[in-house]
Every structure is written in structure tokens, then in C-alpha cells.
Amino acid sequence: ALAVDQSPNVMIEEEHxxxxxxxxxxxxYSGMYWYRQLPGQHLELIVYYYYDTESMEKKFEGRFSSERKDSSLYLTVRELKSADSAVYFCAKQEAQLFEVFAVSDTVTVLSLKYPANLMTSSFLDILAVSLPTPLILWNNTGESVSIHCEHQGGISYNAMYWFRQLPGExxxxxxxxxxxxxxxxxxxxTKKYDVKKTEAQKGSFTVKNLEPGDSVTYFCA
Incomplete structure (x- = not known):
């Protein structure tokens, strides 16, 4: 099932x-992940678990910690700062099967100057990829547009995924x-979409016969 239990709503002050x-x-599933996406930036891997073995990204070592218990994964952020405001994603993986979880609850960090929001949702296994290019694309109704994506993960990462997110969904x-x-x-x-993958580290995605409903955010992974 494409489902997950996630954190309840929380309101909390900075430094907590x-x-x-x-x-x-x-x-x-054996693999579980936490990611975050800062406003206007690409998804970042925070931590990956293979069963009980943790692999924390170096830039998050210190204030970030994690713990896996059976089929649950916990992410703790200590001494919260406004800069921690981001969309946080959880993912699970088993072999080549990835499941996408629904957007879930929020955590609000109260700053004396700038209110900040943390939202937990879920996502799948995202390799650290470049932002799709171009970032913003315009074209006429009825025409087609193509988006390109590449990563630096090496040729062993030869799979690529394309996603879309409608507003509020x-x-x-x-x-x-x-x-x-x-x-x-x-x-x-396939009448609406096309994809090309001739190299392990690069791929392109095309939306055909554009309609107003195609104005959404697209992700590659």
C-alpha cells in the first residue's frame, strides 16, 4: 500500500x-531514507538505512541523528534554527520497487523574527541529482516541452525516475x-509523456500536447 504513518502536527520554538x-x-522494506528540500533547491539525502545499518550524510552530522526500529525510521533535529525550515521526505525501498508516500503533517519552528515551517512528507530513493533543466519552462498549448536531468552518482546508478506534484497533492x-x-x-x-535514457547519468522527459493542467512541478531522481 502507498501509505505511511508520520509525525503529528507540532508547534515548537527555535533552539528546541x-x-x-x-x-x-x-x-x-530493507531500505529507508530521510531527505529534505530547502525552498528553491533540490532534494538532499540526510540519512539512509539498510536494515539497521545507518549511513548519515556528513553535512548533517552533529545536530541531526536517526534511529531505526523495525519498519519505522526516526529523524531528530536538535537546537532548531530557521534554516532548518524545509520539506522533509521519507522513503522506503525494496530492490527495484519504490513507494511514494502522501504529503503529511507539519512542524512549525517559531522564530523571534521569521516564522518557519517544517513539513514531513514522504518520497522515494532520490540520488543526489542536479536540478532538472530548464528550471522554468514555457510553451504554447498543444506543443511539447522536454526537461533534462543528470546526476554524478556513477554509471552503476543507471535508473531514472520522473515525478510530478500537483499543487497541494x-x-x-x-x-x-x-x-x-x-x-x-x-x-x-505514453501518448502524453515520453522519456529517453541512453546514458546511465543522463535522461530527458517530454510532456506532449500541453494543457493548462500540465503546469506542475516535475522532479527527476
Missing amino acids: NVTLYCSQKGTS RIQLIVYSVVGIDPDFGELS
Whole structure:
């Protein structure tokens, strides 16, 4: 099931601590992740677990800590700062199967000068990728547009995923592609979308026959 239990709503002041949790529902996948996305920036991996083995990214060592208990993953941020305001994503992974969780609750960090928001939601396994280019794309109704994405993870990371997020809704997987294998669009139509993946570290995604409803945020992973 594409579902997860997550942190309840919390209101908290700067310099306090907060713990976010993510619990798998109906699965016990070996891989679990926490990511964050600062405003206007790409997704960053915070920590990855393979069963009980933790791999914390160096830039988050110190104030960030994590703990896995069975199918749940906890993320603690100590001495909260306004700069910690971001969208936080949780993910689970088993082999080549990734599940996307729905956007969930919020944590508010109260600053004396600037109110800040932390929102927990969930996402999938995102390799540290470059921002899709171009960042903002304009075109006429009925025409097509293409977005390009690349990463620096090496040729062993030969899979690429494309997602979209409608305003106020959860992130939705559009297509999964691997070099040399036909892309998997799932329930979505190939008449609307196209994807090219001829190199392990690069890929492109095309939206065809543009409509006003195609004005959404697209992610690559």
C-alpha cells in the first residue's frame, strides 16, 4: 500500500529539538531514507538505512541523528534554527520497487523574527541529482516541452525516475527508465509523456500536447 504513518502536527520554538517519524504500513522494506528540500533547491539525502545499518550524510552530522526500529525510521533535529525550515521526505525501498508516500503533517519552528515551517512528507530513493533543466519552462498549448536531468552518482546508478506534484497533492511517479530497457509508465499514458535514457547519468522527459493542467512541478531522481 502507498501509505505511511508520520509525525503529528507540532508547534515548537527555535533552539528546541524535534523528532520526525516515518513508519511503513504493510511492508518491512530493507531500505529507508530521510531527505529534505530547502525552498528553491533540490532534494538532499540526510540519512539512509539498510536494515539497521545507518549511513548519515556528513553535512548533517552533529545536530541531526536517526534511529531505526523495525519498519519505522526516526529523524531528530536538535537546537532548531530557521534554516532548518524545509520539506522533509521519507522513503522506503525494496530492490527495484519504490513507494511514494502522501504529503503529511507539519512542524512549525517559531522564530523571534521569521516564522518557519517544517513539513514531513514522504518520497522515494532520490540520488543526489542536479536540478532538472530548464528550471522554468514555457510553451504554447498543444506543443511539447522536454526537461533534462543528470546526476554524478556513477554509471552503476543507471535508473531514472520522473515525478510530478500537483499543487497541494502528493508526489506522483510518472515513469521509471533504465538504459536499454523499455520505460515503465505504470498507469499513465505514453501518448502524453515520453522519456529517453541512453546514458546511465543522463535522461530527458517530454510532456506532449500541453494543457493548462500540465503546469506542475516535475522532479527527476
